[in-house]
Amino acid sequence: YEPLYTYLPIGDKKAYYVGAGDFVSLEEGTGLVHTAAIYGEDDYQFAQKLDLPTVPMLDEQGRYLDFVEPLKGIFFKKAEEWIVADLIDRDLLLRAEKSVHSYPFCYRCETPLYYTAVPAWFINIQKMKTDLVKQNENINWYPGHLKKGRFGKGLATAPDWNISRSRYWGTPLPIWKCQMSNDKCQIRIIGSIEELKKWAVDPQKVAGLTDIHREFLDDIEVWVDDAKTIKGKRIPEVFDCWVESGSMPYAALHYPFEHKDLFEKTHPAQFIVEYISQTRAWFYTLHVMSVALFGKHTFENALTHGVILAQDGSKMSKSKKNFPDPMKLAEAYGVDALRFYLMGAVVMRAENLNFSESGVKEVYQNVMTRFWNVVAFFLLYRGQTSVPAGPPAATHVLDRWLLGLTTKLVADVTRGLDSYDTVAACRTIAAFIDDLSTWYLRRSRTRLRDDATAMGLFGWVLKTLVTVMAPVTPFIAERAYQNIMNMTDCVHHTAWPEESQESRVKSQELEEKMQLVRDVCALGHAQRKAAGVAVRQPIKQCQISNVKFQMEEEYIMLVREELNVKDVVVKTGEGELAVMLDTTSSPELEAEGKMRKLTRAIQLTRKEKGCTIDERIRIEAPEEYKDLPTELLARVKKETLADEIVWGSSLKLLTGSTSSSSS
Known part of the structure; x- marks a missing residue:
């Protein structure tokens, strides 16, 4: 086709023809668009594919270059009206109209921006891609699908990494170039201040240099040839800040200038954690830098989490105040309830979580409170019972069941935490506490009070439980452990319980x-x-x-x-x-039901009046219970530690001597 303008200095190079591009949409327009080779990412890749000329028409300030004679020096947005008028005058424009569409502006000064290709420095990712993929096999990812999924696919499709930025603030690229043309240009890369002293044209400028940012480096010239005959100036670009993030493991130790043994001993790191988008950012740059420099991965285990959002799914915002005050949450429910809620939520499986205070409250009620009630029962009725070092022999079916359940608890929590699956670990702990409270203790209260061996087993189970809870709920576990063990030793210093496959x-x-x-x-x-x-x-x-x-x-x-x-x-x-x-009733069954009702009422009265567990009492009970058989009244007195029951109009504790009208 014939171009509208022929200012582009391309000589005889073929440029003006129609090519097929898969990035052109039919949803808007005709399906035919123009391409400006260096003024858009898709355009540039398209130009590279078809070997189109890539000649800039604008300078760094967005002004037309001199070869565009009618517009030279004019800002590109101000040239639009001239171009439309010129095309109309030449009868080359069918219609001109304005449309509203998204456009980039500077977020500070609102100046219109434009995309352009500029010379830059790259790490050749394609050259090392095989090694990047290979070293990924040595990383344990959680969730596991990230290895072959988000991170693995990101490695497979990664472009070359542009590591330079055209700005003032940042770590300067330590590259010095001479002023010759590109095919004869010589460069020198400086790796330390000592090297800079060695190759500096004026070594005195390097003497005492400690700050290596642009304001101190840009004026220092170096010899770019070994014969020290050609001077070079530092290129103006600085590093992409992700290069610094990716260099963290060794840069933080000032390696290789210091701590060489420490770095080599601790690289690769055993563990890293960040939110899921770092698979394309920090995790990626760490991996690239380590494989490029050391030929191996930089971390062994990676745990990724999601994002905590407001309850309605929107981003948490201080201005919107759409999240609860964490300090008030801690005061109301304790930090362990908050920890357990988060550790057991999908956010720990790299999914987003709509944070809910009611969820924290539910954990507080169903896990923390229930757990402490179980511990409190043991502390109240243990007497002189000591906690055995290992699991004692059990004969009662509930005790045998509880030992088996404890074995499963240790195995499942260990497996969960070893694989960084805190969600599975928390769910296992919550289910165990529920079983312990609502079934074992519910069916064993009376038996435990009278059986020191069973109480010892109960104590051993609680000790095991608080030990596996400690990583997730460290504070309540510590308090419970010291009370259960009658000592000031720390639960976090105890050995992790061993799994018993035979018992399982x-x-x-x-x-x-x-x-x-x-x-x-x-x-x-x-x-x-x-x-x-x-x-x-x-x-x-x-x-x-x-x-x-x-x-x-x-x-x-x-x-x-x-x-x-x-x-x-x-x-x-x-x-x-x-x-x-x-459910057919009988006088005998009804009498036993009345006995149980009276027993429960007396126990509640004992609790309300603050009676100790071994305190003997005298009771006044309503006349309606007077007709209970003697053997049932004896059971009431035994279970409630009542020396005497006096008949009256209501239920209450008595003081003073025994009455003649009593049972």
Whole structure:
């Protein structure tokens, strides 16, 4: 085609023709666009592909060069009206109209900007790409998909790295060039102040030099040839700041001038953590610099996390005040609850998290508070019981189940933390605390008070639990550990619990059967609720159908106690598990229900009045309980540590001597 203007000094080089470009969109316009070879990234790559001339028409200030005679020295945006008028005068323009579209401006002075290709210094990534990909195989990434995914694909498609910047502030590129033409130009790269002294035209300018920024280096000339006959000046560019970030491991130690042994001993680093976008930034530049300089990766394990956003998914902002005050969160729920919430959230799996204060509150209630209530029970009723060094032998089914569960806890938390999966570790800990509180302790309270061996086992389990909790919740774990162990030793100084593969294998069947018991109890409680029968009221029978294995008496006993039934009938089968309760009442069952109701009321009164666990009491109870059988009243007195029950109008603790109208 014939060009509109022929000012471009390209001689006989072929330039004015139509080529196919996959970056041209049909959504706007005709699908035919002009290309300005050095004034856009796509344009430049297209020009390189077709060997089009790449001649600048503007200077660094955006003014037309002298060979564009009608516009020379004019700022390119101010030339637009002249160009339109000229094309109209020459009858070459069909129509001129203005349109609104995005355009780059300087964020400070709002001057219109333009894209242009400029000479720059690059690291040849293509030359080392094979080594970059190979060394990535030596890095353990979490999440694991980053190795072959975001980071691996980034390496495979990485362009050459432009390491120079045309600005004043920054670390100067230590390159000196002579003033000859490019094909004869000589350069010298300086690697230290000592080298600069050696090659400086005037060594006195280097004497005492400690600051190597532009204001001190740019006036120093060096000999660029070994014969010291050709002078050179430093190029004006400075380093891309990511070169400095990528050089951190050795630059921070002033290697190779100092700490050579320390750096070589600690490189590559064992661990690094940053948010996921650093796979294309800091992680990438660290990797490139290390492979280029040392031929190996710079870190062994990389943990990446996501971004914490406001609850509505927007960016957290001080001006919007769309996030809770972290100090108030810590005051309300404790820092451990906040740590556990974050460590157990998807943000630790390189996904974004919409931060929710209600999530922290939920952790506080369901994990921290529940955990401390379990510890408090042990501290209250342990007496003189000491915590054994290792897991004691267990005979009761709940104790055996708890030991197996503890073995699984250690294995799963260890595996999670070893692989940097804090989410899995936190979920394991939360589930264990739930099992410990809502099942083991719920079914073992009375037994633990009377069995020192079982209480010792309980203490050993708690010691193990706080040890594996310590990395995630260090403060509450430390407080619990010192109370449980009756010592000032630090939980963070104790040995990590060892896994027992043998115990793990033995406990799997036990876990399955215990889960069956809990499923049965859940179905039974649902039926009680539907029938309006309180748990304190004993019922006649529970029939369990379609049990897939033999259910021993010790498991049946747990169902009997949890559901408060007198008889449990088990039928094996392959269908869906089914539970049927017989809630038919009788005078005997009703009397026992009243006894349990009275017992609970007295226990609550003891708690409200601040009675110690071994304090004997006298009770006044309502007349409605007077008709309870003697043996049931004896159970009430035993379980509540009541020496005497006096009948009256309400329930209350008594002081003074024993009354004649009592039981």
